[in-house]
Amino acid sequence: MKLKFKVQPYQTNAVEAVVDCFAGQVNTSRIKYRVDPGMVKDKAGRGQDSLLEVEGFKNADIQLSGLQLLDNIRAVQRRQNLFMSNSLVKSAGCDINLDVEMETGTGKTYCYIKTIFEMNKRYGWSKFIVVVPSVAIREGVYKSLEITADHFTENYGKKARFFIYNSKQLHHLESFSSDAGINVMVINIQAFASRGADNRRIYDELDDFQSRKPIDVIAANRPILILDEPQKMEGRATLESLAKFNPLMILRYSATHRTTHNKVHRLDALDAYNQKLVKKIAVRGITVKGLAGTNAYLYLESIEISKQAPVARIELEVKLKSGGIRRRIVRLEKGADLFAQSNELDQYRGFVISQIDATKDTVEFTNGHELRAGDATGDVTEGTIRRIQIRETIKAHLEKERKLFSQGIKVLSLFFIDEVAKYRDYDQTDDKGEYARIFEEEYQLLKQETLGELVFDNEEYRKYLDNILPERTHNGYFAIDKKTKQFKDPKFKTRGQNAGLSDDVDAYDLILKDKERLLGFEEPTRFIFSHSALREGWDNPNVFVMCMLKHSDNTISRRQEVGRGLRLCVNEQGDRMDHPAIVHDINVLSVVASESYKDFVANLQQEISDSLSARPRKADEAYFTGKILTTESGQMEVTPAMAKQLYRYLLKNDYTDDADQVTEEYHAAKGNGELAKLPDELAPYADQIFLLVDSVFSDALLPKPEDDRGPKTNPLNDNFKKKEFQELWSRINRKAVYRVDFDSDELVRKCVAALNQDLRITPLQYRIQAGIQSANLTDEQLKKGQGFVVSDTSTEAHNASVLSMVKYDLLGKLAENTQLKRKTVAEILSGIEAVAFGQFKTNPEHFISEASRLIKEQKASVIIKRLSYDETTEVHDADIFTAAQTKQDFTRASEKLKNHIYDYVLGPG
Structure with missing residues (x-):
C-alpha cells in the first residue's frame, strides 16, 4: 500500500509562518556563479587548475534589511499571539534564525519539506540542507522525501533532487551545485562535527575531489539550513561547524526547543492534543505490591461485567496432579476461595473474595487485602x-x-x-x-x-x-x-x-x-x-x-x-x-x-x-494588552482599557485565581457552554478572546491519559448541551416522592379471582422406553454403549399425590417469591376453589411457580393504579446520566449516533 498525503490547514499555517517572514523578497531564481573546478594532477602528482568550466546556481542573497525582516517576523508572531521579538537573534554565524515548534507526530518533516517547495516557488531559493542529530532521523527524513515526492510534484509541478551526504560519494555535491532545480542534502552532525578521520574529510582538500574541500563547495551555494531536533545540536563545536556552511538562514524544527531564537510558530503538546492532531493516550500500569506475611502470587488482570455479577480475572498458582505448580488465569466471582481454587496451596489460606467492584476495578479479600486491576503481589520477579x-x-x-x-x-x-x-x-x-x-x-x-x-x-x-x-x-x-x-x-x-x-x-x-x-x-x-x-x-x-x-x-x-x-x-x-x-x-x-x-x-x-515554557502562565492585563483581534475592517489591538475589562471579568467570575492563573472553573464552564457573558465592548470578539485565555497554561488543559483497564464509560456528548434538550431536561428533572395507598383486601380478592380463573398446572410426566439387545454384538458396539436398540417409547402422566414423598412449605415459598406476608398468602389460598387448590398435589413445583407469577401480576396492578408522585423543590444533577455507569464493551456498540445524548447504545449480549 502507499501512504496518501493531503493539505492540512494546521500544516499550511506552519509553512506560511516561515515563508511570510520574507514578504517583499524578490524572486531571483537561478542566480549563477562559477563553481570552483578544483585541480587535476598529472602522473607526477603535480597539480594544475582544471580546464573544466562549471556553472552553478546558488541561493540569492536576502534583499530585505534587518528592520524589514524584524517587522515581518513580528507580524507573523502577532497574528499567532506569540511573544514578540525585539531583535534578530544571531546564532551559528547566521543573522536569521527562526524557530518552529511542532509536537511529535504532527508532521514537522512534512512541513519543512513543503516549506522548501514554497520558498522555491515564492523566492526562487533552491539549495537546502537538512541537518539531523542521528542516523535514525537522517534515514527517516530521506524516507519522507521519497514517499512525499509524488504528492509535492502534484502540488508544485516539480520534483526535488535529494541525497544523503557521504564523504566517499562526493559526486552528489557537484550536482547539488550545478543543478538549477530544488536540491536537498541530508546530513547528520557526525559527518562534520566529530573527530573521526572519515568525518573530518569534509574540511580536507581531497585528491578524489580535485583537491577541493567539500565544505567550500557547499558554502558557495549559500544554503538554507533546516535543523531537525536542534536541541541536540547546541554544543559550541557543533554551532561553530554550522557557521562554516555559510547559511543564508537557519530554520529550526522541534517539539522541545531548549534555546529560543525568533519563534514564528507554535503547535505544542496542548495544541496538538486539543486539536486532535495526535493520538489519545491510554495506560495499562502494572504495580508490584507487597503482602505482609505471605508469598501468595496474585495478579488481577481485569474485571468483567456479566449479567449476574462482576467477575475477576485473576492469575494465581495452581497445584497440578503431578505435584508441580503452574500459574493460571481463572475467572472468579464473589465468595471464591483461592485456597480451593489453587488445589489447596497453603499460601492462599484466607484469600476469599469478599467484594468485586467493577466501577473502581478492585477486588477485596476477607483477610483485608485489596487488589486493583494491574496489581501484582507476592512472588513477583522481573x-x-x-x-x-x-x-x-x-x-x-x-x-x-x-x-x-x-x-x-x-x-x-x-x-x-x-x-x-x-x-x-x-x-x-x-x-x-x-x-x-x-x-x-x-x-x-x-x-x-x-x-x-x-x-x-x-x-x-x-x-x-x-x-x-x-x-x-x-x-x-x-x-x-x-x-x-x-x-x-x-x-x-x-x-x-x-x-x-x-x-x-x-x-x-x-x-x-x-x-x-x-x-x-x-x-x-x-x-x-x-x-x-x-x-x-x-x-x-x-x-x-x-x-x-x-x-x-x-x-x-x-x-x-x-x-x-x-x-x-x-x-x-x-x-x-x-x-x-x-x-x-x-x-x-x-x-x-x-x-x-x-x-x-x-x-x-x-x-x-x-x-511548555513558551506558554504564558498568567492571564493578567499585561498579557492581553496589544494582542490582535480580527474585525470586519481588518485587525485591531487589545487596548489597555479592554485588557483591564477582560481581567476584571475573569477575576469576578472566579475564572482566574489570586496568582492570575486560569482556574478549573473556567474550563468547566467553557466545556459546559456556561461561560458568563462578556462586557458589551468585548462581546463581539468572544471567540477570539476565549482563544487568548485558552493559550494561557493551565493544569486543566494537560492531556489526561485514560486508565486502559479502568471503567469504560459512555460520556454525554454535545447534544446534551443543546438548547432544545436543556429545555426538555429543565421540565423533567424535578425530584419527587411517591406514595402507594395499598389495600390488602382488594389485593386478596383480585388474587383469588386470578388463581381460580388462570391457574393451570401440568401433571408430572414420565417417559417409558423399551429396547432389545442387538444381534451379533461387536466389542466396538459394547464400548460405545450400542448393545441395545430402542423399540418403543411412551409418555405417561403421573396423577397420584406426591405429598407423601416431599414436604413443602407452601406458605413460606409463596411469601418469599411474592414479598407478601404469610398471613396475606394464607388468606389468598383459603379463598380459592377446591379444584384450583387441588392441583398442588399433582405438581407442587409448578403450582408454586405459577401461583407466584399470578399473585405478583395482581400485586403490580394494584400498586400502579394507586401510585402517586409529588414533586419537591429539588432537581436532579446532570451527573445522574453518568454516575451509575460501569465498565462497558464498546466493541458491541451500535454505530456512533447523531441524535442522542450518548455516542453509543450497547446492544444485547
Whole structure:
C-alpha cells in the first residue's frame, strides 16, 4: 500500500509562518556563479587548475534589511499571539534564525519539506540542507522525501533532487551545485562535527575531489539550513561547524526547543492534543505490591461485567496432579476461595473474595487485602513482570483489532527490548529467545479465548485471526551481522544528547523499508520487537500499543517513548483517519508500563508541563494588552482599557485565581457552554478572546491519559448541551416522592379471582422406553454403549399425590417469591376453589411457580393504579446520566449516533 498525503490547514499555517517572514523578497531564481573546478594532477602528482568550466546556481542573497525582516517576523508572531521579538537573534554565524515548534507526530518533516517547495516557488531559493542529530532521523527524513515526492510534484509541478551526504560519494555535491532545480542534502552532525578521520574529510582538500574541500563547495551555494531536533545540536563545536556552511538562514524544527531564537510558530503538546492532531493516550500500569506475611502470587488482570455479577480475572498458582505448580488465569466471582481454587496451596489460606467492584476495578479479600486491576503481589520477579507486560500488550492489541478490523485499519504493536538475545537466542535449536517464547505462549491462549468470543459474530475478523500462526505474527527489527546474517545488539552512544541511540544504518533501513508493507493485512506481522537503541527509527502511524520490555533508565523520557506512537493512523488505502468527529474514538495509543498508572501519568504530565515554557502562565492585563483581534475592517489591538475589562471579568467570575492563573472553573464552564457573558465592548470578539485565555497554561488543559483497564464509560456528548434538550431536561428533572395507598383486601380478592380463573398446572410426566439387545454384538458396539436398540417409547402422566414423598412449605415459598406476608398468602389460598387448590398435589413445583407469577401480576396492578408522585423543590444533577455507569464493551456498540445524548447504545449480549 502507499501512504496518501493531503493539505492540512494546521500544516499550511506552519509553512506560511516561515515563508511570510520574507514578504517583499524578490524572486531571483537561478542566480549563477562559477563553481570552483578544483585541480587535476598529472602522473607526477603535480597539480594544475582544471580546464573544466562549471556553472552553478546558488541561493540569492536576502534583499530585505534587518528592520524589514524584524517587522515581518513580528507580524507573523502577532497574528499567532506569540511573544514578540525585539531583535534578530544571531546564532551559528547566521543573522536569521527562526524557530518552529511542532509536537511529535504532527508532521514537522512534512512541513519543512513543503516549506522548501514554497520558498522555491515564492523566492526562487533552491539549495537546502537538512541537518539531523542521528542516523535514525537522517534515514527517516530521506524516507519522507521519497514517499512525499509524488504528492509535492502534484502540488508544485516539480520534483526535488535529494541525497544523503557521504564523504566517499562526493559526486552528489557537484550536482547539488550545478543543478538549477530544488536540491536537498541530508546530513547528520557526525559527518562534520566529530573527530573521526572519515568525518573530518569534509574540511580536507581531497585528491578524489580535485583537491577541493567539500565544505567550500557547499558554502558557495549559500544554503538554507533546516535543523531537525536542534536541541541536540547546541554544543559550541557543533554551532561553530554550522557557521562554516555559510547559511543564508537557519530554520529550526522541534517539539522541545531548549534555546529560543525568533519563534514564528507554535503547535505544542496542548495544541496538538486539543486539536486532535495526535493520538489519545491510554495506560495499562502494572504495580508490584507487597503482602505482609505471605508469598501468595496474585495478579488481577481485569474485571468483567456479566449479567449476574462482576467477575475477576485473576492469575494465581495452581497445584497440578503431578505435584508441580503452574500459574493460571481463572475467572472468579464473589465468595471464591483461592485456597480451593489453587488445589489447596497453603499460601492462599484466607484469600476469599469478599467484594468485586467493577466501577473502581478492585477486588477485596476477607483477610483485608485489596487488589486493583494491574496489581501484582507476592512472588513477583522481573520475569513475571515481563510476562504480564507481554500478555497485556497482546490483550490490548486484540481488543483494538476487533474494533478496527472492519474499518480496514491494521493494528501494530511495538515492543522495545534492551538486548537481542531476549528475542533471538541462537544457542537454542529454534533460535527463540525468552520473550519470543513467552509471546507465542500467551498469544496462543488469548487468540483461542478471542476466537471463542467471536463464534456468533465478526466472521471476517475471526477468519483473519484464525489464519495467522503465532510464530508468523511477530518479527524483529535489529542490526544484522553482515557475516553471520544474524541479529546483533547495536552499538549505541553512552554520552551526550544522543545517549542510548544507535547509528546502525542497516537496522534503520530495514525498519523504514517495511514501513508501508506492514500497514497491509496481507502481511501477517502485527507485533514488532525492536532494540530500545533504535527507538527513533520508528514512526509507523499504525502503532496502537507500545510496551517497554527494558530496564528503566533516566535517559529516555516518557514523552519521547510515547512519541513513537502518536501519529494518527491510516487505513488500508493509505487514507489518514483524522475526521474530527471520530479521530479520538479510533486513534488511542495504549502504553503498557512497568509502573503504576498514576505514576506513569503524573510523570508524563510533568514532562509535558515542563516543555511548555513558551506558554504564558498568567492571564493578567499585561498579557492581553496589544494582542490582535480580527474585525470586519481588518485587525485591531487589545487596548489597555479592554485588557483591564477582560481581567476584571475573569477575576469576578472566579475564572482566574489570586496568582492570575486560569482556574478549573473556567474550563468547566467553557466545556459546559456556561461561560458568563462578556462586557458589551468585548462581546463581539468572544471567540477570539476565549482563544487568548485558552493559550494561557493551565493544569486543566494537560492531556489526561485514560486508565486502559479502568471503567469504560459512555460520556454525554454535545447534544446534551443543546438548547432544545436543556429545555426538555429543565421540565423533567424535578425530584419527587411517591406514595402507594395499598389495600390488602382488594389485593386478596383480585388474587383469588386470578388463581381460580388462570391457574393451570401440568401433571408430572414420565417417559417409558423399551429396547432389545442387538444381534451379533461387536466389542466396538459394547464400548460405545450400542448393545441395545430402542423399540418403543411412551409418555405417561403421573396423577397420584406426591405429598407423601416431599414436604413443602407452601406458605413460606409463596411469601418469599411474592414479598407478601404469610398471613396475606394464607388468606389468598383459603379463598380459592377446591379444584384450583387441588392441583398442588399433582405438581407442587409448578403450582408454586405459577401461583407466584399470578399473585405478583395482581400485586403490580394494584400498586400502579394507586401510585402517586409529588414533586419537591429539588432537581436532579446532570451527573445522574453518568454516575451509575460501569465498565462497558464498546466493541458491541451500535454505530456512533447523531441524535442522542450518548455516542453509543450497547446492544444485547
